[in-house]
Amino acid sequence: MKKQTRSISILLASVLMFSVLLSGCGQGGQAPASQSSEPASQTPAESTPADETKKVDTSKEVTLKMYLLGDKSKDFDLVYGELNKMLKEDINATVEVSFMGWGDYTQKYPLVFASGDEFDLIYTANWAYYNNQATKGGFMEITTDMLDTYAPMTAASIYDDAWEQAKVNGKVYMLPMNYKELNAYVYMVRGDMMAKYGISDIKNQDDFEKYLDAIAKNEKQMIPLDIGSDLDFDTLLRFEVLAPANLDYMEPQQLNHFFDLGDKSGKIVNVIETPEFLEFVTKMKDWKDRGFWSKSALVNKVSSKESFVNGKSASAIMNLATANGTYSSVKATNPEWDVKVFDGMGGKGIPIKPYIQNGMGINANSKNPERALMFLDYVKNDVRYADLVTYGIKGIHYDLTAEGNVTPLEDSANYPIDGNCNWGWRDDKLFRQVDGGIPNYNEIRNAWEKVALTNPVQNFTFDDSNVKNEVAIVTDLWKTDFKVVVMGFVNNPEKEVQKLIEKYKTAGNDTIISEQQSQIDGYLSGLAQ
């Protein structure tokens, strides 16, 4: 009898638990529905008078749900708590942020759209599903009318190019960053080594060669330049061949096709067939033989930057923004190295990256698109907001110098400067110089800005469906034979380059080029209309 009651009570308990589970599910399913129906009924009432009077009614408090990419930093909530106080005052809204980590954003990103989640704002970019979701109808169209009404400051300051670039089938679905990002590279070297071997300045490739030579001859425990990872095996090609000829990569990079930045006709250049390429390979063979990089460099997986930071190599090649961050961290850990940064471009071949490299989109399902736009207007254009989201809280994370430069404070690591997915609303006019970064940062950047070019072909996307087989073979060539030749692992440059050209020919590279060229011509004539 006793046993029986016990088993009954267990049964009861499990039934109870099960019902709790079920009801939990039920509530979970209902809650968003009831929440969503509420604002839905109010939105029209809110926006109609706003449109008529051109004065936005913000009497109803809303919470904006925003998705950003990356990992949440330690003091993120502290900073955004501060931001929400200001937002509450200005537009009677607060933001609630969720992060999608770098590890799995590719899975989560399409999912939040597919699931019908009613978030308001999301980070987007040409590399982060912009085209993909825009064509699928995931984003709300942003019109100039909307900008004028809800984001007047942005409407006044947005670059025309940026607005044009954001168009997908003639409609704009994101607010791109208003920030000219230049895709150009610098040398990072050690000042103590330069002083030791009497090299006063690195102005060009020849000076750099002298520096590498001095290290190779005298510092046996160091690799002069640790290139070879898939990330940077071809950066020397950029300095030696591409920049002087004003060339830039046509995406995807693996195809190894280039275009002249100054040539608006969009003609594809096949670099490996030029005499400059042979010259370059000859030089790289010489550099490799002199021990400028490891004999095992072809399987190196560590980037030149990482190797430099760890003290294993004496120089590195990277883009200016990365160099700036690396400079301040190395300065802190190894001040005796006296790190120095030099312009590697020689004043040519500097492309302005597309503005849609960073941007913010509004969800098509958003119930508060006008408040979302107002939020973006503030963070993009109001210096209080921009400083807060980019650098953190003044006095805790950073301080301002008399010239208005940012000095990172001790807690800056808890809210890294320009490292909290604030890129989508970067704006040239509010971006500050960071103290402790590269001293000649402005010098280099200004010199580049003067000569930087933009070319319509930069935004062209290649549809490879007709030449997939050829593309697959060429992709393999880029990772193997091309890499070997570019890094100088050849006995007879002339013969090996000829062999490489042959290999590309057999792979059907010419077919890809003609297909790509005809698509570019179509694209450019479409733009001209």
Place this chain on the structure above:
Amino acid sequence: MKNKNGILSELQKNKTKFIMLLPAVLYFFIMCYVPMSGIVLAFKNYTYSGGIFGSPWVGFKNFEFFFKSGKAFLVTKNTILYNLAFLIINNTLQITVAIILSELTNKHFKKFTQSLMFLPYFISWVVVGAFIYNLFNYEFGAINTILKSIGWEQIDVYSNPSAWKYILVGVSAWKWVGYGTVLYLAAILGIDPEIYEAADIDGANVFKKIRHITLPSITPTIIVLLLLSLGNIMKGDFQMFYQVVGNNGLVLDATDVIDTYVVRSLMDLQEFGMTAAAGLYQSVLSLLIILGANKLIKVIDNDYALF
């Protein structure tokens, strides 16, 4: 009519056995036979909207990249030869070690050796790749540092294709010997000890016992294991080749297998049809090899054949 009756009565007779068989049959049907219909992907231009079955047919176009590249023969040859080398060397070592271990009398030493040899099986290829790099790196590798310190010339493994043949075979043996040994050891322990006792009385020494008792007794196990691994002969151990050799263009002629080639070419394209085509090519060749080997064994001794 008679036949049908036969099946029914067979079912009736062995009802319990068939019910016990059912889960396994269901498992293979659902996990292996149903997904096999995905093979059609190899002949299709996969689109998200069309899915596996709705996408348009493209005939043999997906196979083109593989044969057009001029590498099809090379990578197929490499895959088969490497796998044959692994098969022969690993199995010989495994059998030898299993026999030696079974003859050992010190129980603790036996267990210790066995665990030690099993250990590499648990080490991920990524880690092994790092080992290899740190061993053979030209400037700072362990081997070259030693060579330099005793005044010998450094060796440059990374531009020497033939060295990789030995490294790969060696690494594979290091990784798999412990695992295979356990299988063979189990087979040896299953041999009736009375046979050995009888041999002892007849005055047979250790080597005679191994040759006339142990080896013949484990021959069925050896053949089954060999046939099973023949099924994978067209599949290069991707992780091993990719992690140990890396993307080293200088030695690829000696180290490239089908799987690494396909990954390099298609990783950035995400072309499901073309990867399916490469997979189908491997599977069809594997099937032919298994059928051939089975036939061969049947000719030699019908009892040992798999089917």
